[in-house]
Amino acid sequence: MLALACDRIAEQKEPCDFAHVLVADLAARAIRDTEGARWSNVEHRVIPGDLESCIGWALGNAGIVRELLRFVRLRGGGDPRCTFAWPDQPPVPAQATIRNCGTNAVS
Secondary structure: OHHHHHHHHHHHOOOOHHHHHHHHHHHHHOEEEOOEEEOOOEOOOOOOOEOOOOOOOOOHHHHHHHHHHHHHHHHOOOOOOOOOOOOOOOOOOOOOOOOOOOOOOOO
């Protein structure tokens, strides 16, 4: 969902309100310890709930971090384009101006 929210901010200059809600939820669900921060790989509809980690583009922790970094870049007025755009990704001009993102810190 954060990827979609960031796309809407970049492509349609929508406010960042929904993205802020998603970022706050991700921050609240992060597991933080001496090894760093990560998110669990749990499915609540199957038993057992712990799922094997899968490898792939933007899956799991890698996907979450990718979108968190993009959100921070958007919020700071940086380049609104995706670092890596898929072939069907609508183009976003590099000079697009992002507004209404505020400066709320990601905790």
